[in-house]
Amino acid sequence: MITLAAVLAIVGTAALGRWQLDRAAQKQALAAAIEARGQQAPLDGPALEQALQKAPAADLVHRPVTLQGRWLAPHTVYLDNRQMHGRPGFFVLTPLALDGPTPAVVLVQRGWIPRNFQDRTALAPVATPAGPVAVAGLLALAPARLYEMAPGADPVSETSPIRQNLDMAHFRAQTGLPVLAMSVLQTGADSEGLQRDWPRIDAGVDKHYGYAFQWFGISLLMAVLYVWFQLFRRFIRPRQQPAA
Template sequence: MSTSAPRRGRQAADEPGFTSLVDNPPELVRSGRKHGPGLIILAIIPVTAFILGTWQVQRLKWKTELLAKCEDRIVREPLPLPPRVDPDAIVDFDYRRVWTEGHFRHDQEMLIGPRMREGEQGYMVVTPLEREGGEGSTVLVNRGWISKKVMDQSKRPDSLPTGKVRVSGLLREPWKKNMFTPDNKPERGEFYFPDVRQMAALTGSQPVWIEQTMDPDYFQVMDFETRGIPIGRPAEVNIRNNHAQYIFTWYGLSIATSIMFWLVVKKPPTDIARRVRMNKSW
């Protein structure tokens, strides 16, 4: 008696157009979103830094021209200060050397500070200078720095000349207060920054500011400090010019972030970020 093997049913592999999953190569794809909002921010940074660097180039040109003008004014012969000065014209004479004569009004003296000098705390002495041009010809003179130890006038009689004096110095544009400086309190005699117009109104002076100058002689400076005589500033331009440093910083940031942006965009997917997309075409 003969026995035959059971007949198996027809399988999918028997179809002539069958393709197995093994035969069909998997497709490698990146999982998740390809780029997020962080990439947009990273793209904005180098553009913004480049714009700021270009702006600093323009600022450097402007500051260089301003320094050249001020240095040219400071080397010229001093001009006699006229009895009346147009406050709006001072900007065209900033750092111009001038001289004038008059009597100091020590009863209207104002101390601005604190101000540090070589590690010691002190004040700037501002005194109205009453001139012979009649009423309204008084100007404000920044006589220089004194130590806090002699802020009381009774401790520095040598700093209070009573006769006619000749003042030589720099005509300066009114100061600008920064956001970190507190407001003056003139009713209490407290001044933290030289508000020229405010001080002129308090003393009946013109809003004209002269910085008295002196040659930087070490022994004379020591003598003045001991006797409480205000130490004037040297006749030099002290305008800060850091724009070249800012240009390097902004352009450097633009280049660095541009490289980071390119690396992020061109970075290949990692093994963890890959998956096999299931092929359902069979």
């Protein structure tokens, strides 16, 4: 029974280590695909709409865009409790009405501003040009959600400019704007009172390698302990003391 249990444990932990290596390979392939998208030619407004009709949103993440349009400043949203360089503040999101034959709108993550610790509602000034603008950036999914109370528990946060999270479908229904399914992470130098030192996408490959090392280590340790206690020690007998 001890031998069977040891074999099953060694094989099981080794299989878990192999599974983590497979996950790391998948994440590496995903990171390579995202990196390759970042090297493609930028999409303009009409090309972006066509791309969203042909491919799932996840397949377009990190694709560069260069968009022409006008800011819809009254619908600007400030996502609270967002950090940059370890400092708390707000992500500033403003919808951009795209130039083109259709009335499409894309939500742009324009950058980050610091928090005023004396007054949470006192927002740092952000310049929003009223005329035509050109925005360069990368396609992204909706901003990551943070923990919040149950939906509807805080109705003010769903309508005020300062919010904990933003749901794209709710924002579309609330504003009546034809917002596209993806947002744009604006790139370029800091400007308009905004910082844009966005973190790089981390596929988490190192984490899987770490887990694999742990599982393989446990498997090796159990093998060594089995050999020592069940095999090697049987051949080592303490010398019997001669009878007095």
